[in-house]
Amino acid sequence: MAESLMTHMVAYFPDRERSLEVARAFVDGGARYLEIQFPFSDPSVDGPVIQGACSRALAAGFRVDGGFALVRQISQWAPIPIFIMSYASLVFARGVQRFIQDAREAKAFGLIVPDLPVGFDEGLFDLAPAAGIEVAAVISPSVREDRLNAICAQPGRYLYASLRTGITGQITPIEDQNLHFLRRIAKYGKSVLAGFGVAHHEQVKRIAPHVHAVVVGSALIRVIEEARGEALYPKLKAKVEELAGR
Numbered sequence: 596m597a598e599s600l601m602t603h604m605v606a607y608f609p610d611r612e613r614s615l616e617v618a619r620a621f622v623d624g625g626a627r628y629l630e631i632q633f634p635f636s637d638p639s640v641d642g643p644v645i646q647g648a649c650s651r652a653l654a655a656g657f658r659v660d661g662g663f664a665l666v667r668q669i670s671q672w673a674p675i676p677i678f679i680m681s682y683a684s685l686v687f688a689r690g691v692q693r694f695i696q697d698a699r700e701a702k703a704f705g706l707i708v709p710d711l712p713v714g715f716d717e718g719l720f721d722l723a724p725a726a727g728i729e730v731a732a733v734i735s736p737s738v739r740e741d742r743l744n745a746i747c748a749q750p751g752r753y754l755y756a757s758l759r760t761g762i763t764g765q766i767t768p769i770e771d772q773n774l775h776f777l778r779r780i781a782k783y784g785k786s787v788l789a790g791f792g793v794a795h796h797e798q799v800k801r802i803a804p805h806v807h808a809v810v811v812g813s814a815l816i817r818v819i820e821e822a823r824g825e826a827l828y829p830k831l832k833a834k835v836e837e838l839a840g841r
Contacts, residue, residue, distance in 0.1 A: 597839040598796075598803040601628035601788050603680070603812030605645065606662045607652035608634070609819060613827060614652075617819065618669045620828045624835025627808050628788070629673060630707065633662045633681040644813040647820075659685055666701040676704035678731065683710040683717075691717050695726050705729030707755055713746045720749050731755040731788060736776040747783040756780060756806070757791040769801040777805035796840050811838055 602621040607614055621629055634649035634657050662679075670677055679698055686694045686708055698706060705728060711719050713732050723730045731753035732746045747754070758773050780787060789802055790810025799809045818834050819827060 597625060597841045598799045599627045599806075599808040600625070600799070600835065600839050601630050601678070601790070601808045601810045602626040602815060602835060603630040603632065603645075603790075603810060605632045605634055605648040605652050605816065606665050607655045607657035608648040608816070609651060610655040611657075611661070611665065614665065615669065616827050617831060618673065620831035621815075621835055622673050622675060623828075624832040625839050625841055626675060626835055628676050628678060628704075629669070630678045630680050630810065630812070631662075631666055631669070633657070633659060633679060633685055635682045635685055644816050644820075648816045659689060663697045663701045666698075666703055670702035677702070678705040678707050678729075679703045680707040680709075683708060686711065686719070687717070691719055692722055695719075695723050695728055698728055699726050703728065705731055705753060707731045707733065709733045709755075713749055720751065724750050729753050733757065734780070736772070743780065743783070747780075747785060752786050753807075754780060754783075754785045754787050755810070756787050756789040758789060758793070758802075769798050774801070774805060777802070781805060793838075796838055799838050800840060809838075814838075 604614060604617045618629060634652040636653060666677060666679060706723060708719060711717065713720055720730055730751050732749065733755045734746060735757045756777065777789060786807035788808050788810050789806040790812065793799060793809055793811050794814035802809045815831065815834060818830055822830055
């Protein structure tokens with residue numbers, strides 16, 4: 596049985612038209628969720644691989660209006676839920692309520708905003724559910740139990756669990772401490788999306804029994820970079836199938 600994946604892409608990377616090809620490859624490869632990042636020039640958790648993709652996307656003309664238009668276009672044919680991942684600066688600049696409304700109009704399923712945590716979120720965790728949009732709170736292994744209780748008291752169904760602290764990109768060894776963290780949060784009954792440094796099927800296989808979906812990002816961005824102008828679709832589709840064990 597294939598494992599459940601959330602695949603991460605950057606809107607407008609390597610450019611707008613080919614980011615449509617990326618999304619198609621992820622969906623056809625069997626991803627369960629699609630995470631579309633709106634690139635930002637000063638991210639807080641992105642490692643060099645995704646930072647580089649974001650820089651190229653911005654150079655390719657990404658603007659927030661274009662990001663929502665891209666999500667809307669993909670949502671017309673994609674049969675899986677789409678999460679928009681963004682940063683607080685982009686959400687603030689547009690206005691929290693307007694950002695949520697635009698996400699809804701684009702047919703996004705949910706939002707992930709790592710630097711708008713519960714209690715310091717400018718209303719995100721109240722306004723989004725009221726608009727029918729899920730918000731996945733981001734947590735790391737260092738989260739205290741009282742803080743975890745407060746986060747999980749929110750009405751949303753999803754948690755985004757980073758398997759380690761720090762930034763994305765570096766391969767994360769899946770060891771007992773990672774799995775202990777996942778078992779620790781499982782008792783809250785949320786749908787857990789877990790990632791950070793997942794690049795190989797063996798990692799996915801170890802994580803999958805403990806979560807709703809395994810998140811893969813930088814490893815897929817590297818496939819796009821290495822394609823160097825070649826057709827992206829077959830390479831990405833094959834990579835997603837490999838990760839999921841299809």
